[in-house]
Amino acid sequence: MNSKKIVSLIPKVILIVLLLIIINIQLSTTQITGTLEQGFIYSLLALGIFISLRILDIPDLTVDGSFTLGVAVSVMFAYNGHPFLGILLSVVAGALAGMVTGILQTKLNVQPILAGIITLTGLYSVNLHIMDGNPNVSLWKKETIFSFFEEILPENAPVKIIVTGGITLIVIIVVYWFLNTQLGMALRATGDNEYMVRASSINSDRMKIIGFAIANALVAMCGGVIAQYNSAGDANGGTGMLVAGCASIIIGEVFFGKHTIVSCILSSVVGATAYRYVLSLAMSIGMKAIDFKLFSALIVAVAISIPTVKRFVVKTYNRMRDKGGKVNA
Amino acid sequence: MLKLYDVNITFNKNTVNERKALSDFNLNIEKGDFVTVIGSNGAGKSTLMNVVCGTYGVDSGHIYLDDRDITRLKEYQRAKIIGRLFQDPLKGTAPNMTIEENLGLAYGRGKKRTLAFGISKKDIVLFREKLAKLGLGLEDRMKTPVGLLSGGQRQALTLMMATIVTPKLLLLDEHTAALDPKTAGKVMEITDRIVKENNITTLMITHNIQNALDYGNRTIVLSQGRLLMDIKGDDRKNMTTEKLMKLYSSSANDVMTDKMLL
Numbered sequence: 305m306n307s308k309k310i311v312s313l314i315p316k317v318i319l320i321v322l323l324l325i326i327i328n329i330q331l332s333t334t335q336i337t338g339t340l341e342q343g344f345i346y347s348l349l350a351l352g353i354f355i356s357l358r359i360l361d362i363p364d365l366t367v368d369g370s371f372t373l374g375v376a377v378s379v380m381f382a383y384n385g386h387p388f389l390g391i392l393l394s395v396v397a398g399a400l401a402g403m404v405t406g407i408l409q410t411k412l413n414v415q416p417i418l419a420g421i422i423t424l425t426g427l428y429s430v431n432l433h434i435m436d437g438n439p440n441v442s443l444w445k446k447e448t449i450f451s452f453f454e455e456i457l458p459e460n461a462p463v464k465i466i467v468t469g470g471i472t473l474i475v476i477i478v479v480y481w482f483l484n485t486q487l488g489m490a491l492r493a494t495g496d497n498e499y500m501v502r503a504s505s506i507n508s509d510r511m512k513i514i515g516f517a518i519a520n521a522l523v524a525m526c527g528g529v530i531a532q533y534n535s536a537g538d539a540n541g542g543t544g545m546l547v548a549g550c551a552s553i554i555i556g557e558v559f560f561g562k563h564t565i566v567s568c569i570l571s572s573v574v575g576a577t578a579y580r581y582v583l584s585l586a587m588s589i590g591m592k593a594i595d596f597k598l599f600s601a602l603i604v605a606v607a608i609s610i611p612t613v614k615r616f617v618v619k620t621y622n623r624m625r626d627k628g629g630k631v632n633a
Numbered sequence: 634m635l636k637l638y639d640v641n642i643t644f645n646k647n648t649v650n651e652r653k654a655l656s657d658f659n660l661n662i663e664k665g666d667f668v669t670v671i672g673s674n675g676a677g678k679s680t681l682m683n684v685v686c687g688t689y690g691v692d693s694g695h696i697y698l699d700d701r702d703i704t705r706l707k708e709y710q711r712a713k714i715i716g717r718l719f720q721d722p723l724k725g726t727a728p729n730m731t732i733e734e735n736l737g738l739a740y741g742r743g744k745k746r747t748l749a750f751g752i753s754k755k756d757i758v759l760f761r762e763k764l765a766k767l768g769l770g771l772e773d774r775m776k777t778p779v780g781l782l783s784g785g786q787r788q789a790l791t792l793m794m795a796t797i798v799t800p801k802l803l804l805l806d807e808h809t810a811a812l813d814p815k816t817a818g819k820v821m822e823i824t825d826r827i828v829k830e831n832n833i834t835t836l837m838i839t840h841n842i843q844n845a846l847d848y849g850n851r852t853i854v855l856s857q858g859r860l861l862m863d864i865k866g867d868d869r870k871n872m873t874t875e876k877l878m879k880l881y882s883s884s885a886n887d888v889m890t891d892k893m894l895l
């Protein structure tokens with residue numbers, strides 16, 4: 305049993321080593337650290353989507369909108385001199401957006417996909433309002449959480465890695481802790497078996513609303529941090545984030561599976577980072593930024609359809625073999 | 634204890650599929666009663682349970698539990714005091730969560746779910762102790778996802794979950810029907826023991842007339858959404874499967890199916 309496990313690990317290890325080698329050859333040191341920083345930040349997105357997609361087992365289309373919501377809130381507060389408050393409030397705003405989707409779904413019986421689209425569409429206007437109608441806001445020469453830490457940390461310290469890594473680490477710990485609390489366990493059970501949840505005197509509607517709130521809070525936080533990381537906010541920045549996050553999770557699950565909470569969290573974080581590296585590599589060999597969305601769409605479509613294609617191939621193979629057998633007999 | 638007053642429920646009202654599942658249904662169950670429920674397919678047995686635990690709201694009538702009107706309470710609110718087992722072993726447990734997590738969730742029945750840790754060390758000791766009593770070896774597999782257990786093991790676990798915080802009322806809807814005869818017997822045994830030990834007021838649907846007479850202290854027979862027979866006391870002591878079948882066919886319009894003889 306154990307030796308089998310090790311054997312099954314071999315291809316994964318080879319894959320990782322190969323990826324690391326290619327990264328080393330293809331990317332410059334700044335590209336490597338830059339991508340790692342982005343990977344850390346986008347882990348928040350992946351963790352948020354993990355909560356709706358994997359824990360609640362409901363795809364949540366609010367994501368693209370709540371990401372931009374986080375960008376908008378964070379960028380506007382930083383612009384006015386409150387970068388930390390900006391991040392904090394982007395989390396709160398994301399949670400509210402998630403609650404709207406949750407309430408639409410549970411209390412008003414809107415179908416999950418439609419509920420997400422409704423919130424997403426509404427958020428377009430909300431986000432532009434927050435950004436005072438400007439599709440782009442620059443934080444050039446403004447204080448951000450990054451410039452703040454640059455000042456207090458010793459010179460030459462890898463500030464961006466420390467800040468992004470620190471944020472991700474804290475969020476990972478909080479998510480892990482939460483999922484093991486009574487409330488977190490009730491949330492997990494809601495996605496796993498709603499009958500059982502209601503029979504255990506848990507209000508499943510309330511759990512879903514809480515779940516969407518947390519998921520979108522994380523997504524918005526990701527947007528908030530990214531905006532300050534880039535020193536710029538774009539009202540269209542959220543487009544494609546759901547698919548990018550799904551791609552991250554799927555990539556991560558190849559390596560860690562989805563058996564325990566720890567493996568799921570690792571899948572999200574490592575998957576998000578690996579995904580950023582794949583994008584960086586693709587760019588280094590000439591892919592244009594405008595093709596990113598198509599690229600992530602392809603990753604998700606291919607990854608999700610692999611089991612079906614596999615089954616089809618096996619079936620066809622069996623049919624052909626059976627036919628061959630008859631001819632021989 | 635549990636009282637149903639003139640309960641009516643109709644499915645697919647005003648369509649060709651209109652179906653009166655319970656009509657002017659009255660029932661009064663005493664505290665500590667272990668009532669077995671039989672009746673042919675579609676008689677309304679499951680509907681009766683779903684109505685009591687709030688899965689379906691009633692069209693008219695009232696339901697009282699311990700003199701409290703619970704007719705308007707939501708399913709999860711009633712679940713604070715009602716434990717329940719489904720026929721389908723898959724429905725009672727969360728497959729991707731471990732045995733101890735499932736028990737931890739059930740142990741929080743009726744309490745507010747907080748940000749305290751889901752399972753404490755003390756809980757684990759209690760869970761182990763209770764699982765050991767089932768005699769299925771589950772106490773050594775506390776970290777196993779429930780999805781890996783057999784139907785019988787899952788159903789026994791669900792039974793523990795439904796009773797780990799002693800409910801005022803326990804509802805069992807053919808909870809052994811999906812199991813093989815030997816496992817079914819074992820689960821029935823465990824059920825009987827837990828119910829007796831904790832003196833839980835219980836309503837158990839079964840398709841097995843012998844079981845219906847062997848277990849509990851009262852048997853009710855449903856037919857076409859009505860209470861056809863109510864057998865208790867000496868009547869019940871002298872009742873046999875054959876007698877019951879005869880009585881049934883003389884008073885009901887439909888016949889009891891063979892399945893009930895099992």
Ligand SMILES: Nc1ncnc2c1ncn2[C@@H]1O[C@H](COP(=O)(O)OP(=O)(O)OP(=O)(O)O)[C@@H](O)[C@H]1O
Binds near residue numbers: 676
């Ligand atoms: N959700 C529902 N929607 C429509 N009709 C329903 C629903 N649930 C039950 N019914 C109908 O109500 C009637 C009573 O069904 P119920 O499930 O209570 O019967 P039962 O006594 O449990 O039968 P069985 O022995 O087959 O489990 C049946 O005619 C059934 O078709």
Ligand SMILES: [Mg+2]
Binds near residue numbers: 678679680
């Ligand atoms: Mg039934």
